[in-house]
Amino acid sequence: MMRLLFATAATLALSACNQADAPAAAAQSASVTETAPATMPVGDRVLLWGDTHVHSINSIDAFSSGTANADIDSAYRFARGIPVIFPRTGQKVQIDRPLDFLVMADHAVGLAVSSRIAANDPSIMEYPIAQRLRELLTEEGGRALTTAAMGQSNLTEEERAAFMRDMRSDEVMAGSWQGQIDAAERHNRPGEFTALIGWEWTFAPALRNMHRVVFTNAGGDVASQFLPLANYQTEGPEDLYAYFEQTRTRTGADFVAIPHNSNLSEGRMFELTDKNGDPFDAAYAELRNAWEPVVEITQYKGSSETHPALSPNDEFADFELRNMLLTGVPTDPLGGSYLRSALLRGMAEQSRIGVNPFQYGIIGASDSHTGFSSQEESNFLGKLGEDYLPKDRLGPDAVNIIFPSAQMSASGLAGVWADRNDRQSIFDAFRRREVYGTSGPRMSLRLFAGYGFAASDVERRDFAHHGYRMGVPMGGNLLPANGRVPQLAIRAVKDPEGANLDRVQVVKGWIGTDGEMHERIYNVAWSAGRSLRTDGSLPDVGNTVDLATARYTNSIGAAELATLWTDPDFDPAERAFYYVRVIEIPTPRHHLFDALALGIDPASIDITPTIQERAWSSPVWYNP
Incomplete structure (x- = not known):
């Protein structure tokens, strides 16, 4: 059985925020930039x-x-x-x-059978079945040729056998x-x-x-x-x-x-x-x-x-x-x-x-x-x-x-x-899994996991070089804890041509000592104007998208978010993974542009007209 839990405010003492009423530990470990960031140092990679x-x-x-x-x-x-x-x-x-x-x-x-037939490639057209497929293309179009190539019913049994023998040779x-x-x-x-x-x-x-x-x-x-x-x-x-x-x-x-x-x-x-x-x-x-x-x-x-x-x-x-x-x-x-x-x-x-x-x-x-x-x-x-x-x-x-x-x-x-x-x-x-995915924007994301980081390390100009020296990058395996608690040093920078950032989250999964699977989401860094609720959740960042023009502004969110996060619920006997998820502020989804261009009321389409693009780091793993 899988149990799903949210972190409470008490367990998020090291979450990043720049609010005056935030916990002191959070403010000490956080770095939030509301203006365009300088080039992010990348160390030796x-x-x-x-x-x-x-x-x-x-x-x-x-x-x-x-x-x-x-x-x-x-x-x-x-x-x-x-x-x-x-x-x-x-x-x-x-x-x-x-x-x-x-x-x-x-x-x-x-592979390339259809395009080679369309191009009359002589090395494939020497086969009689290729000539038959060329006839299908000429008479009925590309879909008919694809239907034949995918084993559907517009070839005779004999032609199908010839296709399997020759076109797959x-x-x-x-x-x-x-x-x-x-x-x-x-x-x-x-x-x-x-x-x-x-x-x-x-x-x-x-x-x-x-x-x-x-x-x-x-x-x-x-x-x-x-x-x-x-x-x-x-x-x-x-x-x-x-x-x-x-x-x-x-x-x-x-x-x-x-x-x-x-x-x-x-x-x-x-x-x-x-x-x-x-x-x-x-x-x-x-x-x-x-x-x-x-x-x-x-x-x-x-x-x-x-x-x-x-x-x-x-x-x-x-x-x-x-x-x-x-x-x-x-x-x-x-x-x-x-x-x-x-x-x-x-x-x-x-x-x-x-x-x-x-x-x-x-x-x-x-x-x-x-x-x-x-x-x-x-x-x-x-x-x-x-x-x-x-x-x-x-x-x-x-x-x-x-x-x-x-x-x-x-x-x-x-x-x-x-x-x-x-x-x-x-x-x-x-x-080595030192890679990450985004839903499209080019956000820069670094993650290093280890045990000996200082809160000020996320501010270092040589952040990556220091991260490689002190820990492992995304995709890596943490060393045994030996009485220590894992730390994640995180820096996320907005796409220079894209939207500001809403928040950074850590997604943790672990196998409990009872053998059950668990997951928890921690909000660890976020843009100005919000504080964590008592259940560990965070108010929405807001929405600047104009549904009449498909435009938005970067008047909300942060250009850069950085934090040093220490797992408040770590048990050295439990196997765990951690990955980082970075969420942008809402921006127009592509069908909103189409709807406005066609004169269609976006409200008549049963799809949310905005999207919160995101990035996901590769995990790091802890094994007891």
Whole structure:
């Protein structure tokens, strides 16, 4: 059984606030900046922003709109900040700030088959079934070709057999894979922009989402020595891990796998049995821990942190939720679908078998199928080319698709603390989990955990350098307590082009001495004008959004929040994790912009017109 508790005011003596009536201990350990902050010191690592989950028309589902979505080179160019053409409309689009890295995660199943047929690639058109698929494309359009490529009913039995034999052959896959590699090599600029080579493993038993994005540290020469593993070649994640091990032994390439959209898995993503239905053992847990260091907490198709049914005392649990199957059929909220529950389950498994299978770091990504990594609510480019225009998303002409864009948000991004902007450095940051996710904004977030910090350390100009020396960064494991109490040194800085910050919270999960799972939310730093209530909650920051113009002001909130927090409820005998959640002030959600542009009353749309964007750090873990 899981018990959910809120901290009381008494247990929050070290919470950060700058109010005159706040506890003295809070004021001593807090730092709140109401004006624009100076550049945040980063010590010996740099903050890189990237998207590990973008699809081009080389993905069969992205090709369902025909050539309305971007080719792989346009996707890379857009991420690098270069103006490109949106294929459906012919207009120029450009990202406001270039990304530092990108993974083109086109599906291994059917990789580039549709786009190569559309381009009349002679190396694939030599197959009779490719010629038949070309006829479908010409006569009925991209959706018909995608339907055929995904195994639906518009091919005869003989044609279907030919498709399975020829379009899934190693020869066809090798040509498609080399195209992905060549594109990455064309756009990789070490020190400026990193193109990580990867794909998506699209495993979905009974349409329960078990997908993983995969990327490698390898360059093109090594990546050419293997083919990506597709879902139809596997029966579960164990097959993916075996492939990684075999390929690394043979070629030297290493891999990271990233589960995504656990919210669409109906509890399957973080279930506690293997593909055979057997409980985890230590060997399985070690494999999962090694190959899956991080998880995608947010993207266009919803957030996967937690659910109000699982965390009823978390007032921010109801954030961009889509609890359903890949078909759009609603499902019950289950612990196996959400990350916070998984983190708790992982510690419980560690107590049982000695290894934590779910020791996940946290990132955000987009899962864009337009080819364009789009995270701005004010300039959301949609999930697919067919829902790019405002009229496609709202009103009588809205496109009827499984994941309507009006119900999505323009999320998310990965923040990575890396030594350099290159493939190996970014890969290493993922492996050590020194990464975090945001719902789109580029907030800077540092977290160091240890035992010997002073309250003034959060003010240091060499904050990061000192943090590495005194403790462990996000993603790390705390040393044994030895009579001490864990401290978290936290600094969060607003996106320089975005909204102010509402608050910083610490989310703690632990396994009690009774073996039960618990979680608690602590408000630890917040902007001026508020004090904690007796139950540990905090009044709302306010709302400056003008629903008639879709504008807001930074007249509330803080530009920077920093605090040194000491766990007031620490028990050295209890296994625990801690992660930081940073909440922005309310800002306009993307459908509000669309509604106003179309002359639709926002009140007539059953979606909250504002959003409180956020960041989630990777956890740190304490093991007794």
